[in-house]
């Protein structure tokens with residue numbers, strides 16, 4: 001009850017804050033919300049199930065490209081769910097092979113898959129636009145009458161997707177299956193000997209993770225009107241890991257706050273120095289040293305044990 | 309017969325850890341498996357529970373051939389296993405540890421049934437505690453409780469009393485007696501008092517093979533067993 005109220009309050013606050021946000025931040029927070037959906041997806045696999053993937057950009061890009069390409073000839077209302085499914089399907093396919101490995105091998109295999117995806121995008125330049133990508137026409141970005149190239153509808157669409165994703169995430173981690181995901185992370189052998197199928201559990205978790213990633217990629221394409229290979233590159237596999245670590249792995253609210261903080265950290269530091277990567281590096285170092293469980297993880301440890 | 313194993317074999321390289329073992333369990337009995345260190349006891353029950361793949365031979369459980377069934381499927385059929393080396397979820401609460409077992413068995417009211425499972429082993433007062441911070445004896449108890457909470461048809465206990473105090477051992481014996489005959493118990497045990505007290509039948513394993521099998525009195529009198537294991 002307390003947890004549900006807290007998560008609803010965040011959604012409410014994001015709804016209320018639009019009246020005071022200046023245009024620049026209006027766009028930024030919309031962007032952060034979509035990226036937070038990506039981070040939540042990453043967290044389902046990494047934070048809750050213990051799957052350290054280095055290839056999630058593949059799932060994000062699958063959603064982005066599926067929607068971006070489909071929207072040339074189909075309405076956005078159809079292209080969006082197509083992108084979501086593409087993310088899930090890609091994760092399912094990768095999982096069927098990669099989940100035969102664990103630990104470092106899993107990291108390497110997922111990294112290789114994502115790298116292969118990235119090269120595929122570059123190779124099929126005539127379709128994908130190569131490393132330049134392509135821009136979506138304004139007409140293509142009409143989602144059921146909402147013009148996603150305009151600030152207001154874009155913010156509200158991002159908030160709607162974020163809100164649904166957040167509440168679904170909360171429901172997932174409090175469900176019986178959510179408990180089994182955590183059990184796999186904590187002690188796979190014990191879980192197996194309680195009758196839970198490790199492969200099946202991890203495959204479902206990874207597919208859900210891919211669904212979130214694909215959703216974020218698809219929404220990003222429609223909201224910001226650009227599809228590009230850089231979103232399939234290794235940086236976009238590392239970023240959600242950093243957001244989740246910063247916000248708190250294995251917490252429902254962590255991914256959002258991690259993404260928000262990192263976004264503004266880069267934004268602010270790049271306005272005063274060219275070495276914004278250095279600022280990020282220092283921030284992460286501080287985090288690892290003083291709050292290794294991330295923001296929400298630390299709050300949970302210091303008393304709010306009920307935080308999901 | 310709830311379980312029948314025939315010609316069960318598992319070698320590790322040149323080491324004949326388990327070799328051509330025939331073994332039966334009668335529904336509702338407490339069956340002790342004894343033998344010197346390295347005799348192959350853990351390996352043998354690993355084959356029964358599915359933790360270790362069978363090399364040759366067959367296992368039938370309640371009439372079905374389970375030889376090739378993965379471990380988690382065997383658990384669902386009713387074979388529970390508690391580890392020789394305590395294996396719990398150290399970072400989860402005692403309650404959550406047990407809830408995972410209760411949930412697997414299926415529960416209409418998870419909270420209430422988990423509490424009942426905690427009370428059964430006397431851990432209800434520590435429900436909120438992180439399992440890894442429990443005293444060693446309580447961790448062993450939690451492990452056994454997780455096996456019991458599955459409501460298994462066959463409960464395999466791998467040296468459950470190792471490291472327990474005498475009072476705890478008495479509580480453990482009462483606990484095991486309370487689950488038969490609904491549950492059949494296969495007990496690996498080095499403590500001969502516990503074995504002689506609880507077991508309806510005893511099987512002695514030595515160097516991967518069955519040395520003898522029968523009621524306690526018969527095993528006690530068996531010369532080969534005395535030489536190999538009981539030390540005369």
Ligand SMILES: Nc1ncnc2c1ncn2[C@@H]1O[C@H](COP(=O)(O)OP(=O)(O)OP(=O)(O)O)[C@@H](O)[C@H]1O
Nearest residue numbers: 320323325343344345346347348349350351352392
């Ligand atoms: N995975 C493995 N690889 C190689 N050898 C193994 C493996 N597991 C067990 N062994 C060997 O097989 C033999 C039987 O081991 P097992 O653990 O089954 O004995 P045990 O009867 O349970 O002994 P203890 O009473 O010490 O628990 C031992 O010699 C052991 O070293």
Ligand SMILES: [Mg+2]
Nearest residue numbers: 349350351392
């Ligand atoms: Mg052993």
